[in-house]
Amino acid sequence: xxxxxxxxxxxxxxxxxxxxxxxTMNAQExxxxxxxxxxFGFLSQEASFDIQFSLIDYDGSxxxxxxxxxxxxxxxxxxxxxxxLATLLGLVVGIARLSPNYLIRKTASFYIEFFRNIPLLLQIxxxxxxxxxxxxxxxxxxxxxxSSFMTIKGLFTPAPIWTNFDVFFITLIVAIILVFxxxxxxxxxxxxxxxxxxxxxxxLAIFMGLPLLTFLVGGVDLSFSFPELRKMSQxxxxxxxxxxxxxxxxxxxxxxxxxxATFIAENVRAGIQGIGKGQKExxxxxxxxxxxxxxxxxxxxxxxxxxxxxxxxxxxxxxxSSLAAAIAYPDLVLVFAGTAMMQTGKAIEIVGITMATYxxxxxxxxxxxxxxxxxIAIKEK
Amino acid sequence: MSSDNFNLLKxxxxxxxxxxxxxxxxxxxxxxxxxxLNNFLGTNITSFLPRFxxxxxxxxFGVIGLHFIRIEFSGIKILDSLxxxxxxxxFNAALSLCIIFLIIFGLPPLLNWFIFDANISGDTKEACTxxxxxxxxxxxxxxxxxxxxxxxxxQWRINVTFIAVLAFMAAGFYTPAKFRNYLSLYYTxxxxxxxxxxxxxxxxxxxxxxxxxxxxxxxxxxxxFIVAFFSLIFCFPIGMMLALGRRSDLPIVKYSxxxxxxxxxxxxxxxxxxxxxxxxxxxxxxxxxxxKLIRVVVAITLFEAAYTAEVIRGGLxxxxxxxxxxxxxxxxxxxxxHIFVILPQALKLVIPGIANTFLxxxxxxxxxxxxxxxxxxxxxxxxKTNPKWLGFSMEGYVFAGIIFWIICYSMSKYSQKLELKxxxxx
Numbered sequence: 001x002x003x004x005x006x007x008x009x010x011x012x013x014x015x016x017x018x019x020x021x022x023x024t025m026n027a028q029e030x031x032x033x034x035x036x037x038x039x040f041g042f043l044s045q046e047a048s049f050d051i052q053f054s055l056i057d058y059d060g061s062x063x064x065x066x067x068x069x070x071x072x073x074x075x076x077x078x079x080x081x082x083x084x085l086a087t088l089l090g091l092v093v094g095i096a097r098l099s100p101n102y103l104i105r106k107t108a109s110f111y112i113e114f115f116r117n118i119p120l121l122l123q124i125x126x127x128x129x130x131x132x133x134x135x136x137x138x139x140x141x142x143x144x145x146x147s148s149f150m151t152i153k154g155l156f157t158p159a160p161i162w163t164n165f166d167v168f169f170i171t172l173i174v175a176i177i178l179v180f181x182x183x184x185x186x187x188x189x190x191x192x193x194x195x196x197x198x199x200x201x202x203x204l205a206i207f208m209g210l211p212l213l214t215f216l217v218g219g220v221d222l223s224f225s226f227p228e229l230r231k232m233s234q235x236x237x238x239x240x241x242x243x244x245x246x247x248x249x250x251x252x253x254x255x256x257x258x259x260x261a262t263f264i265a266e267n268v269r270a271g272i273q274g275i276g277k278g279q280k281e282x283x284x285x286x287x288x289x290x291x292x293x294x295x296x297x298x299x300x301x302x303x304x305x306x307x308x309x310x311x312x313x314x315x316x317x318x319x320x321s322s323l324a325a326a327i328a329y330p331d332l333v334l335v336f337a338g339t340a341m342m343q344t345g346k347a348i349e350i351v352g353i354t355m356a357t358y359x360x361x362x363x364x365x366x367x368x369x370x371x372x373x374x375x376i377a378i379k380e381k
Numbered sequence: 382m383s384s385d386n387f388n389l390l391k392x393x394x395x396x397x398x399x400x401x402x403x404x405x406x407x408x409x410x411x412x413x414x415x416x417x418l419n420n421f422l423g424t425n426i427t428s429f430l431p432r433f434x435x436x437x438x439x440x441x442f443g444v445i446g447l448h449f450i451r452i453e454f455s456g457i458k459i460l461d462s463l464x465x466x467x468x469x470x471x472f473n474a475a476l477s478l479c480i481i482f483l484i485i486f487g488l489p490p491l492l493n494w495f496i497f498d499a500n501i502s503g504d505t506k507e508a509c510t511x512x513x514x515x516x517x518x519x520x521x522x523x524x525x526x527x528x529x530x531x532x533x534x535x536q537w538r539i540n541v542t543f544i545a546v547l548a549f550m551a552a553g554f555y556t557p558a559k560f561r562n563y564l565s566l567y568y569t570x571x572x573x574x575x576x577x578x579x580x581x582x583x584x585x586x587x588x589x590x591x592x593x594x595x596x597x598x599x600x601x602x603x604x605x606f607i608v609a610f611f612s613l614i615f616c617f618p619i620g621m622m623l624a625l626g627r628r629s630d631l632p633i634v635k636y637s638x639x640x641x642x643x644x645x646x647x648x649x650x651x652x653x654x655x656x657x658x659x660x661x662x663x664x665x666x667x668x669x670x671x672x673k674l675i676r677v678v679v680a681i682t683l684f685e686a687a688y689t690a691e692v693i694r695g696g697l698x699x700x701x702x703x704x705x706x707x708x709x710x711x712x713x714x715x716x717x718x719h720i721f722v723i724l725p726q727a728l729k730l731v732i733p734g735i736a737n738t739f740l741x742x743x744x745x746x747x748x749x750x751x752x753x754x755x756x757x758x759x760x761x762x763x764x765k766t767n768p769k770w771l772g773f774s775m776e777g778y779v780f781a782g783i784i785f786w787i788i789c790y791s792m793s794k795y796s797q798k799l800e801l802k803x804x805x806x807x
Contacts, residue, residue, distance in 0.1 A: 008631055009632075009634055012637055027663050101466065103477045103480045103481070104473070104477070118785050118786050122758050122778060125778055126775075126779075129778070130778050131775075320649065322649040322652065326750070333651055337655050348663060355656070358647060363647065
């Protein structure tokens with residue numbers, strides 16, 4: 001009996017040791033014969049390559065570690081924007097999928113069936129190489145919304161220039177905390193006294209009013225620098241000032257959002273459909289309007305069904321953002337596993353670090369969503 | 382009696398109904414007419430209004446029209462279903478109108494590009510004179526998109542192999558009842574071996590008087606199928622073992638399976654392919670060379686096996702405890718219990734999930750461009766840079782999109798059908 005339990009485990013251990021031992025031995029031998037040293041010392045060396053798009057200060061004189069940070073931040077930026085946009089779009093499409101309106105319903109399901117069945121890489125290529133390449137050159141671009149330019153070289157928008165930004169930022173955080181406590185207080189009041197407070201209006205007032213107040217008393221000021229056309233050479237133009245969003249970022253975000261939103265929409269639909277019809281009818285019979293039924297009765301329950309699979313989609317989106325490498329958006333894979341590896345030749349260390357980073361991000365997101373899921377789960381007595 | 386009353390009511394009602402119908406459809410068609418004029422002729426009949434209102438006049442007219450048309454129980458069948466389906470409220474009316482306008486706005490240019498202005502005859506770039514799509518490009522490159530750089534004269538070998546493999550796959554469906562029990566063995570063991578032999582000797586060649594074609598020349602859609610086929614076949618048994626391992630009582634087996642699964646699920650496929658391309662050769666004894674294609678298939682297999690394992694685990698968990706207890710009470714051991722009782726039921730439950738994993742796998746295959754293998758999308762990017770055929774990337778991506786869409790859509794429909802079929806069983 002005991003042997004039956006020990007033997008398979010022993011075999012597993014042996015198998016793992018054998019494989020790892022075989023690989024490390026070979027790696028050791030190979031590196032010795034090629035004169036490569038294993039180690040992470042290269043991280044502090046000068047990277048000496050440029051990165052097109054960076055959120056922090058970076059140029060060739062910075063270290064590899066800094067280049068890694070630039071890549072990581074770019075990955076997180078795409079993932080963050082993508083998650084927010086995909087959630088919004090997915091929510092709208094998912095609800096639209098169940099609309100009583102035939103046209104809306106069909107449009108939503110057409111969108112879902114269309115975008116989820118085409119490989120993401122193909123979509124990224126399509127947006128980047130075909131759709132965005134059809135945009136005008138900088139000198140021919142027309143004005144969008146009075147101050148932005150959509151060109152083949154990307155989107156150029158006015159850039160905000162802040163004075164005393166920290167004051168504004170701190171006030172914003174204070175406002176969010178205040179709103180949080182106010183909502184809690186209003187809920188408690190409603191539970192105890194049965195009185196409803198106009199939560200939305202007051203929270204909006206706090207959220208907008210307090211930061212705006214700093215313009216009057218805190219010495220905060222905001223002005224914009226507008227993009228202006230400048231001639232670089234005979235036939236090439238560029239924009240000065242303003243904020244330039246590279247076409248790679250636009251194509252990647254667009255593709256990731258449109259692709260992932262289809263899956264989130266299906267989750268939302270399944271979640272709403274998973275709530276019994278009785279809930280909807282009961283809510284309607286006590287006089288709630290259709291939008292109130294959705295907001296107060298269906299959604300809070302549906303969220304419990306929606307969140308676990310949607311967490312998976314967030315993870316997928318983050319991992320899929322690595323496809324950026326295919327269109328040369330400087331994300332973690334391109335900057336670090338691409339350029340940095342070509343230069344240093346430290347294949348094992350760099351691929352290892354890259355994989356470890358993605359693993360950490362994945363685990364962090366799933367922990368966060370698990371925590372949220374537990375918070376909204378039905379508390380059984 | 383009642384029908385008299387009803388008629389009385391109806392005649393009164395009919396007048397106002399007809400009136401609002403007339404007014405409503407007048408406004409509705411005015412809106413559509415206004416939009417069409419704006420869109421196709423560039424003239425604006427309401428240009429005397431301020432610009433902001435002017436822009437929305439078609440919508441405003443349309444919503445007013447639909448508001449009048451919205452008559453409950455009008456007695457006209459078509460109108461009632463129209464009201465119920467596209468016009469239940471003012472808000473929905475506005476949304477419906479937006480979609481109608483979008484179709485009027487988007488469909489004609491799309492059709493023009495696809496069909497009316499497109500060129501299909503001829504075989505040079507100069508044949509493309511219309512403003513629409515240049516399907517000549519697809520026609521000329523079609524062979525490359527399907528077979529990659531495989532020599533033209535040898536392409537029959539790929540065709541024969543695919544037909545043979547399909548025939549062997551279909552053979553499973555028509556086996557006599559006597560051999561039914563060996564079907565799973567056939568699909569998990571014998572079929573992969575047969576297909577591997579076929580692909581090795583026919584597509585790769587090198588013996589029986591067939592010319593040797595190295596894997597670097599393989600490509601196009603056929604490569605997509607080869608990679609997807611082998612990865613699917615291999616990831617299934619590995620995923621099954623991992624799923625069983627994860628649910629095992631033995632801590633070492635359990636946690637090593639768990640960490641294996643979580644590792645592959647936590648990293649993007651592109652880094653796995655990077656690993657197989659640049660890191661894996663370092664882990665092999667000096668001088669051994671593993672073919673690129675094999676490395677890619679191994680990498681994708683391990684990656685997808687982790688996902689398959691999670692899907693199968695879902696099926697294992699869904700089985701009621703009684704099944705385990707009943708099998709154990711008959712004196713079945715671990716393997717007997719799983720092979721004859723648990724797995725047949727669990728696998729049936731997870732067929733849709735497996736189909737979804739396979740769908741994801743097919744959609745992931747274009748990523749193999751990372752290691753320099755060019756399937757359809759890779760071939761497109763190559764063709765796009767050909768100096769003779771510059772500027773047709775749109776046609777190429779649309780073509781590949783249609784191919785992938787047909788494959789994936791039919792697969793997802795099939796898996797939904799399977800899901801429904803097996804739902805009723807339980």
